[in-house]
Amino acid sequence: MTRTRLGTHIGVVVDDYRMDPASPGFRDFVMELLLQHKVVFFKSQHFSPGTFRQAVEQLGRMEVHPFRTQGEDETVITGISPFQPYDEYPEITGIHHDEKHTGNLNAWHSDLNWREVPPFASVLRAVQIPPRGGDTCWANMGKAYDSLSDSLKSELDELRIVHDWVQIYRAAFKDNEDALHTMREKFPAQSHPLVLVHPMTGEKLLFSNKVSGVRIEGVGDEESRRILDMVHRLAWRPEFQCRFRWEEGDVAIWDNLATQHYAVSDYAPHVRKMERITLEGVPIK
Secondary structure, X not given: OEEEEOXXXXXXXXXXXXXXOOOOOHHHHHHHHHHHHOEXXXXXXXXXXXXXXXXXXXXXXXXXXXXXXXXXXXXXXXOOOOEOOOOOOOOOEEEEEOOOOOXXXXXXXXXXXXXXXOOOEXXXXXXXXXXXXXXXXXXXXXXXXXXXXXXXXHHHHOOXXXXXXXXXXXXXXXXXXXXXXXXXXHOOOEEEEXXXXXXXXXXXXXXXXXXXXXXXXXXXXXXXXXXXXXXXHHOOOHHHXXXXXXXXXXXXXXXXXXXXXXXXXXXXXXXXXXXXXXXXXXOOO
């Protein structure tokens, strides 16, 4: 087994290691690397959907995406991505793009920050990779916070931000305002600290992103936009980032509380198929 740092501040690549959930110490090994490096890349795993799920369930409680794409209740929303490709594995969401459905995740974001309890981690496996392009970038939001002046840290430490899913999924409800209202009641906007103290490491992190972070509580619209523009742009700085070039069979695990990521959509008209499982978090204050 070899471990190679990918970025100065984030990311480690693990070669010649099999993610075997029956192996003694499997969970501890993965969690130690994850909390230290924020994102861990395991090369050449080549899981089936079932073995992918078996490995991930050893790491924590798995979530089903709150907006499902099949079934009969009011949480089923057609035409969104991710979607559930396997009836028997509802925890697995498919993120598939091709010539007709081009990549739409090319924005810095974290997964499901708009949940009352945002997920702790996400696990992504590469099923089909285009012949070129399709990389993913990650940013360390602890290092982004550390880059700020002490006075600015003190200012941001006291603020809370509202996260909302509507600006992400509104297009799926364009012909059904009743369904939008129902889902808005089921999943209301959530207030989280702008500066999050990580529940496992105690590290301070900037906890917002341009996709779901909509406003700062208790300040005017202009001041809210000023603060959020400044915070969101920090993820764009290459100093805090790493970039991973996928090969089929690779698996990435990242700390969803401590990072943002960006899927580079530069591979059309080629096909890119990924599958993801998210792990439950703990309540944050």
